[in-house]
Amino acid sequence: MTDQLSRVFAALADPTRRDMVARLTEADHTVNDLAAPYDVSLQAVSKHLKVLEDAGLVSRTREAQRRPVHLEAEVFDLMTRWIERYRRRAEERFSRLDAVLARMQDDDDPAHEGDNPTEGTAS
């Protein structure tokens, strides 16, 4: 699995391949469609597609005559997983900050001001 993650990262390190993937998020395309915007040979586009295919990012239908290129969206789960892990850790920290801020609110509450005049002054 980690090998696949590396292949995914390597495949997406190229701007042309990233652009192809971005266009495939909208719809399946034939190789000719995909190649149209780029100033490169059809052969070069096929090479890019091979890299994306080896990484498991795209697949090509065997049966259909036009063999459209299809994006395998679930592969992106591999990458979103570590972003989500990072996000969760940030959220845990912010939840603690929520609690600290709630205590600060209590200190700043005018109703309590007479109780302890030294608390809650933002300095």
Added chain:
Amino acid sequence: MTTMQTPDTTTRFPEAQILADEHVPAIHIWRDFDATPAQLLRAHTEAEIFAQWVGPQDVGADVTHWDARDGGSWSYSVRGTDGRQEFETSFRGCFHTVREDRLVQTFTWDGMPDAVSLETMTFEDLGDGRTRLHAFSLCDSFEGRDAWLRSGMETGVNDGYAAIDRMLAEGSL
């Protein structure tokens, strides 16, 4: 400073939202708090308050140096466990700008002392008693940024080039 627009104020972030920047090696985090900008600033600049929330649960952080003013500096260490063994690690940096609506500082993990990130936090009053924190962390390379994002992941993941930022920005992930 940032190369992308802050989400509009009708969007709410009751939980942290994270985005890898498309153009520069940076991470954005947005989070709304039931607090005033002044309170959020205090939570980030008063050592005894900061120590209560920045460190791991139950343990907290040990602030070893704190001078929260333009040109000042800070350091703290945290102890924790990865489930198998205890560890202690430390962080340090300099305060560049300390202002009511804005905190700019450098950030270094002592485990990678040459990797320095620049953190800009803004506190935006949302007008309904809530304040939006936007933390923008600019790293010195895409590899460094992605390693940082990956840091919560299992060890042993091979290094690779991360280019998901573009797709994240395009909403395709």
